[in-house]
Each structure stands twice: as structure tokens, then as C-alpha cells.
Amino acid sequence: MSDAPTPVDIFDVKKVRRLIELMKEHDLSELDLKQADNRVRIRRGGEVVAYSAPSAPVARPAATPAGGAAAAAPDRTVVIKSPMVGTFYKASGPDTPPFVKVGDRIGPEKTACIIEAMKVFNEIPAGVSGQVVAILVENGAPVEFGQPLIKVDPEG
Amino acid sequence: MSDAPTPVDIFDVKKVRRLIELMKEHDLSELDLKQADNRVRIRRGGEVVAYSAPSAPVARPAATPAGGAAAAAPDRTVVIKSPMVGTFYKASGPDTPPFVKVGDRIGPEKTACIIEAMKVFNEIPAGVSGQVVAILVENGAPVEFGQPLIKVDPEG
Amino acid sequence: MFKRILIANRGEIALRVIRACRELGVETVAIYSEADRGAPYLELADEAICVGTAKASDSYLRIDRVISAAEIGNVQAIHPGYGFLSENSHFAEVCRSCDIGFIGPTPEAMQRVGDKNSARALAREAGVPTVPGSDGLIANEQEAVRIAKEIGFPVLLKATAGGGGKGMRVAANDLALASAWQQASAEAQAAFGNAGIYIEKYIERPRHVEIQILGDQHGNVFHLWERDCSTQRRHQKLIEESPSPRLPQAIRQKMADAAVRLAKTAGYYSAGTVEFIVDQQDNFYFIEVNARIQVEHPVSEMVTGIDLLKAQIRVAAGEKLDLKQADIKPRGHAIECRINAEDPDANFRPCPGRIDRIIAPGGFGVRWDSHATTGYVVPSYYDSLVGKLIVHQPTRKEAIETMIRALKELRVEGIKTTVPLHLKVLANTAFHEAQVDTTFVERMLAG
């Protein structure tokens, strides 16, 4: 929960979130921070005006929702989140192959993993089609509701 | 007041917050700080103005904070403040003329008023030369330390 | 003692449990819904686990998820707080079947006191007075008159299928009863398709007085005297105090003894509250048991000096209560005001939102129990309690003075609260003279 000791990480979501909160709190319409190659620029509110330069109109409707998507480069991937509290298993047993692994192409019906809760092993369908980009949780790790489990690139 | 000893971290949220407070205090609509590669730029308030245009109609004097000096038109006048706590008298007695009145030209040695404190009548010298513009306190009113008493235009 | 427990609740009471645990050296696992993500009290827990979306039925009320969280959080027991699953005996049973301690009474005791009928039977068994009335439905007008004369006028006719005041009539004498009988049965028949009516003694302007009990698993049950919660608005308690200002000592003692008898008869341990109504002649009648810690528990803590939450946890861990009834003497007078996020100018409509700034009162005799901090957003999904302001002083008069002082010091900016209503009550002569019953606040607001 403590702030990351990273010296200059402008993509630190917490920091960006705090900046956005600051903007909301004070009703700011734009905020632009640069340092060397680093830059954070946030605008919010009504009509976003042209910038004159043929720039990239950054801006996104402020108030990044809780759980916050990064403010950085657009991320096309979709995340499969845990629909319950429990223990994550990538396979149905210690000797069986994992349901999915990085590089697999999957459909929405495909079982992505198992979440064990109260001795019940719940098969979690992927709910999305695409290519598996990353498994975000260790086998056997506890997961909370809404926790990102598997990253899928729907265009992959 | 102990500022963080971080040399140059413009992404320090605390710093940004203080800048925004500054802006609110002074009702700035935009703030733009650059130093070498570093830059902080903040805008706030209703309609965002076009940037490339040669206009930039900035700043409105905010609601003058209580006790504070006005931020508006440059005020040449000087204020004689009470050097003590007590009761303000503009004359040495009920039947005597006031020490000073609006329009009088006075020198620094001129007695501007009397402040009575603990039964002692203290003659307060003007301490400034110029023309009396306004008497700010009613005769017989209690005054606190530092309270503005008389306005003088030193060029008048 | 437990090493680690889970708190199946949120807000003020979750923070209250965390505080007790930190003092006991017990680790805590907090659960939260997405609406409570980032709430400041969660940082004080050793672990926090999201269990679902904002809707309580998808998070705080989901037994499976709470149990799963307890399992992955590796706790030995669960504290249910108040509301949510706290009086759900099925939940207590599931805990037991999962070998997780439940910080509260046994499911059996909870059931026994939880069901209206069995609670009334229990009270009779324990020799605790209940509101006099017919044992079942009344056959006809003649029987109605006979029973009414037995229990004494005025009486209340109630539709057995009823609700919302329909099929309900008060009768002050037998003439009135005759017509009331006709009207009530006709109305009940029309409204519910069931003309069944029963009779209860009608208690005019009752006071709500409750006894705090505390028992361990070794057969000890103590009482911590009473709280008076008559200052209510639409059955919502606003102000609670201890001692009850107008109660004769002999009655107080009888009520406390009755509550202990009832708890013992039910095999009840942990903290609990036995609620009574008291009529204008100081007759008291058992109403129900609250088988959990209550919002207003701090007033009993202040006058007795006993930390109820710590006691509750110790008892659940099997410890024996190191108390003597004779030593539990109330000292001074305590009052609690519930500060809710409600708009007094808009008929007390809940008023959730961001608290731009909060300054809590402090100083002698002031206790502030609140999870709200500057910047905290009161979510719209749950109850509107922002904090509890509790004062403790040698006398009721001084307690009122301190409460007024503290309420005026409290600053909650950004949302509206019930503070103005509290100040209005505390300035009222009837309140000062303790001429308060459960109809007082509405009469005051109407007048």
C-alpha cells in the first residue's frame, strides 16, 4: 500500500490518480507536467479545445475509474478478472496441463482457470476471445474479487 | 514550511497542490512554469481559451481575502496601523478638533490620533508624510494591534 | 487468543473492531466492496480483500465470499459487526461447519432469541414480562371485550397478516372497541384477504430502554445496565444515553435482572441487548433481543469503563470474563449522537458524497468513533452513519452541555448531516427534563 520508491515513474497510477483527484478537487481543466523526456498532461471537463499544433489530443474523460487504467499508451488487451474470492489454479490438478498458457488462442467458452472457494472448484470461462498475453497470478495464490488474472489480446 | 529537499522533482504532488492553492488564492486561470527541460503548466476554471491565439486574457483579482491587501489596481496609499491594543480617539477631547482630517497634509511627527490603553492616552505620530485620504476607525472604537487606522497618500 | 480474525463488515464498526484487535495484538483481515475500495480504515487492517461489487447482496451479504475470504486470509474467527450477516444464524452455522470461530452467540441461541414467537416463549419461561395480549387470534367481539378488560384499556387491535398500519386500531374503552373491531377486521379482510385479528395492550408514549448483557462460555452472564434510546425518528435511534434519566433504581435493577435471566435461559453468551419498552407508570415489557454488538454500545462502555468489543473477542476465544457484577457500577452519564449523512432540510434524505473537510471535536469527556476523514466519500449503497459522537460527564446536565459544545465544534463540510437536528433536540426543554418517549422527536419536529 506504501508509495513505490521508484524515483521518477510518471506512469505511477497512484500518482496520476492523485493528480486527477487534485484536478477534480480544484476543478482544473488541464494539467501538464514535463521533466526531461517525461510528461504528464491531463485535461478534464466540457469541451476540449484544439491545441493549434497538429498534436496528439491526449485528453480522456477525467476520473479514471477505481482500479484505474494507466494513463499511458492505449492498451488493447482485455483482462479476465476474478468473479469471486478464492484460490487460483491454472490447471485442474498438479499433473494436468494448464487450461491456458501464453500464446494460446482462446474463445469465450474456454475455461481459463479454476478458482477454489469453500472447497468448491469453480471453472472460470474466459468470456473473451483472443490470444493469451500473460498469466498474472501464481498457481495456488489467493485472489480477491475483481483481481486481474489473465491478459488477453482480442486482436491477437 | 520545511520544503522537501528533493532537488528537482516537479511531479511532487505536494508541490503541485501548493501551486494550485496559489492559483486559487489568486484566481489564476493558467500557470506555466519552465526551467530547462522542466515545465509545469496548469489551467483552471470555466471556459478554456484557445492557446495559439495572441490573446491570453488572464487573471481576475479574486475576492480579496479578509485582512489582506487588495490585489487590484496599484494602491499608492500608506496605512497608519495601531501600534497597540486600545481605544481610538481622533481628538484629545470631546470639544477639541481632531488631530487630522481627510484632506490634511501631514508630516511624520504630526500626532495622528490617540490610543487609550490602561487609562494612558498615547499620542500616535503619523510616521509618514502626505495627504490624509481616509480615517478608517470610528471615534471611541476599540482597535487591535496592527489594525489600519488612517490612510495617507504620500504623493498627495 | 486468536492470532488473526476477519471483519465481515465495513465503515465505523469495522474500524471499531480493528481498534480492539490492535489493542489485543490480534491481526485483522478486512473485507470490502468495490464501493469501499480505498477507504482509509482499510489501511489499518493487516490485510484487505475485495469480495464483490457495491451492492451489499453481492459483497457483504455473500456468505460464500466472506467464508472464502476467511479461508484465503487464514483467520481463526470472524467478527460480523452489526447489520449485514451479524444476526444470520445460518452464517454462524456455516462458520462452525468450516471450523471458523464466530464472534457472537451460538447459532442455537441466536435462533432462540431471534424468532418472535420463541423469544416470547423464552421470556415467559424466564419470568420476563412481555406486552400483555391475546395468545392468538380473537374469535369474535365478545372475546375481544373480555381480553381487553383482562389486560386493561387502551388496547391495540392488529391484523395477523398486517403491516403498514393497515388493520390496526386503538380502543380506549369497550364501546370504542366494538366499532374498532368491525373496522379492523373489515380493513384486514380487504387489504390482506385475512380478517384474523389479535389484541395487545396499547402502550402510550413508551420509552425504549435496553439492557446491555455480556456473557462468556463458562456460564457467566453480566449486565452493563441500561441505555435509553427513546430519542428516535421514524424508529431510527438518534440519541442514546445511559443511565436512563427517569428510571427508578428499583425498576432499573429489575430490568437488568430480567435481561440476565433471559440470556441465561437462552444459553446466550457474547455481547447482546435485551430491548424493553417502558410505559408511563414504569412498567416494562420485553420486546426483542439484538444478538450482536449495537451501534450505541459506546455509551455503556463510557459509564462502565468496559471495552465491549475486546470483551466480545476474548469471550469468543474461550476466555472467562474477569468481572464481578457488583463491581460494574455506572459512573457519570454518557450520551451518543449518531451523525448521519442526511439532509435535515429535505426530510432527512440520505446525503452521500465527498467530505471536503472534517474536523473532529476533542477534549475532556469527548469520544469520536468515525471512519470518515477529509476527502472520504460516503457511499450511497449503505447506511448513512458518518460517525458517533459520545460524551461522558459526571451528570446528565454536564453531558448535554459537553455534547452541544462538541457538536458545534464538529465540522463536516461537503455533505449535510444530522448535526442541526441533534442541536435542536439538545436545546429542547422536554429533553432537558427527560420528558422523552419514542414519539418525542416527531412531535418536536411537527410543533
Added chain:
Amino acid sequence: MFKRILIANRGEIALRVIRACRELGVETVAIYSEADRGAPYLELADEAICVGTAKASDSYLRIDRVISAAEIGNVQAIHPGYGFLSENSHFAEVCRSCDIGFIGPTPEAMQRVGDKNSARALAREAGVPTVPGSDGLIANEQEAVRIAKEIGFPVLLKATAGGGGKGMRVAANDLALASAWQQASAEAQAAFGNAGIYIEKYIERPRHVEIQILGDQHGNVFHLWERDCSTQRRHQKLIEESPSPRLPQAIRQKMADAAVRLAKTAGYYSAGTVEFIVDQQDNFYFIEVNARIQVEHPVSEMVTGIDLLKAQIRVAAGEKLDLKQADIKPRGHAIECRINAEDPDANFRPCPGRIDRIIAPGGFGVRWDSHATTGYVVPSYYDSLVGKLIVHQPTRKEAIETMIRALKELRVEGIKTTVPLHLKVLANTAFHEAQVDTTFVERMLAG
């Protein structure tokens, strides 16, 4: 009762007086220096008057301006708080000559207890033990040895003109005394041009125990038992508690009686503190009287339930104290930690500045007395006290647990505070075992 009083102080104690007055229905006029302009507690006063610049000698210590403020503020009395003018008998006299009430003892009583010599004489008159020693200067080595044998070794040689430890020597026996005598007189002669030396019994590792007294203008003087303030750093009290954890009841009673005798002999009323040191054999010796309310008064309030500030104001207004000594029984254990704006990593250098965020602890047994709020700037001109955290629990062990919990809950962002030092003390075994004397903190920090 007064209608309106002036508070000749600032910060925490000014707020404390405002709170007491609001509960009593007394209006307040606060004074402030330019450095305190806009401080949030000033808003709680009915009027606030600026009396000078930041420097205390130009504002809070300026008798003429304080009196003028009282005159234009139209008050009937002045509460001096602690520090500043609170023990200035001349100020109390000026108040009297201006017909303004002084909320404290008479100037005469203040002088009698304020001067070291007259206080010692007073103690002898009241039969209160003082540290044994020579009545005046010692003529020669032979006399030194004779007196040392009389009062018992070890003894302390002190330069009559001394200060800063110069000309001070401890001697454990007569051989050591001979050389100590030579060194001390030579050093005193060199340092102060005055070789005069006197002798006192040297108390090793003393505890600092003080008795809170409270008297009215009708001849009643009560005691509110003791506070133990042995946990000090460089003679600055850090942690105070009541009761004193290692004091036998018989000694406690003797000290309390002695304090009351002393106050009565001095004709002292209002709140006051009689300070003692207690040696390792539980012998106690009178040190001095603090003729004012003290920073640590809340611990006595918590255990006795008596609001000392309100009592002080009532007494000044001529009211009789409605108390019986037998009813003033301490309940439980209270501890206070002084939270100072100091940097524990930089030798406790004062650390004034802006408080970016403050979250006060709350809950059962916790009291927070502080004028600091989010955004408040601790000025560099005055003492560094940010707030006082006080806990009250049935036992000392529980009080320590609650204090640790509350200290960990307290968040003061933007400035450094003494919280880490308090946590260090509270985690220390010697503190738990109450093996604390006035040298404890420095030994702990050194070891």
C-alpha cells in the same frame, strides 16, 4: 459566574479554555499574535484580538496589551493558561488593580509558593519534607563533612552562584567529599567569582511525582491524587500517568495530604500542582509548586472524572467546590503523550511548519486535545506542542496498549513529531515494568 473572560494564551491550552467556557456558557475573548493570525481555534472564541507581533515579548507577555485587550473586550476575568504570564504575580496584581478577575491563586499565594526560599520555609511550616541539606553556605570542609554525615551520603555540592552544572559535585563518602569540596569551590570561584557552596542530599534516579490540588475561596482544598512524570527528556516531560505505577498506597496518601497541608498553609486556591521527587526507598521530598494549570492536567481529569478547567473558572467566580475528598477516587489508569513538532532524528530539534494532513485517533479510551488541523502551520516562535494524546483504561497494561494503538493511528504529515520516541518508550520493558526514573529516557536513548 462570569459572562465573558479573556484567554491570555494560545494554542492547545487556549482551545482547552474555550471548550470549558463553551460548556459553562461563558463567552471568550482570545488574544493572538501576528504569528497566530488565522489559527483555527480562534474561530471558536467569541472575539479575537491581535495584541502584537510574533515575538512573545511583544504580544503574549505584554501585560499592558493583554490588559488593554481585556478592557476593550469587556471581560470580567482573565485565564492565563500555562507559561507566558500564568505565574507572574505582578500580572495577577495588575488584574486585581484593574478590577479584572484572575483565574488562578491570589498574587500573595503565588509569591509565597513561587519563591524558592519562601516555598521551602512554607514546606517546613506545613510539615512537608524537603530535600535535606545545609541551611545556607558551608564555611569549610569540616562543616561539609559534618553536615554530609548528618543528612547521609551521597551528597551534592552546589555553587550558590551556579548554573549549568558548574561547581557541582556528587560525593559518595567523606574521602570523596574532601576532594569534591576543593574542586567545586575552585570551579565556582573561577566560573562565577564566588566560591560559596552549599550541600544537599543527592537523590539517585529519582521519580518525579506531583499532586494535583484544587481549592476554592471558601477554605476548601482537595487533592486529585498524583501524576507520575518521570518519563522526561532533558527535564522536559514526555509521558505522564496517573496513578504513579510503583507508589505504595500509604506513601501516595502521605504525599497527597502533604500537598493539601502546604496549599492550606499558603492560602492557596484554584488549581495547582505540588511537585515532589521520590527516591528509591519511596522517601518523598517537596520540590516546588506550579501555581497554574499544567500541560498534563488531563490525566488527573480522566482518572477522577473532574474537569479541572471548569472547576478553576468556577472557583475564580467565587463558587464553592461541590466535592467531597472521599468521593475523589481514581478509576483506572490514564497516560498522556505530548506530541511535539520535533525531529527525533535530529536530536529533537523543533520542527515547525505546515501540517499537510492530520488524522486524529479516536475510539474507546482515547482523548485528543489539539489545536492543530489539516493545513495548520506550527509557528516557530513558541513551544512545539502539537497535541496531547490521552488514554484511559481500567489497567496500566491496557492503557499502554491503547496508547500504542492510538499513536499508530495518529497521522501528522508534513512535519516530524515525537511519536516515534513515544512508541520506543512504550515498547520498552523497563517502562512496562514501571522501572522508570527521570534518567530513564536518556539511558534508553544512549543504550
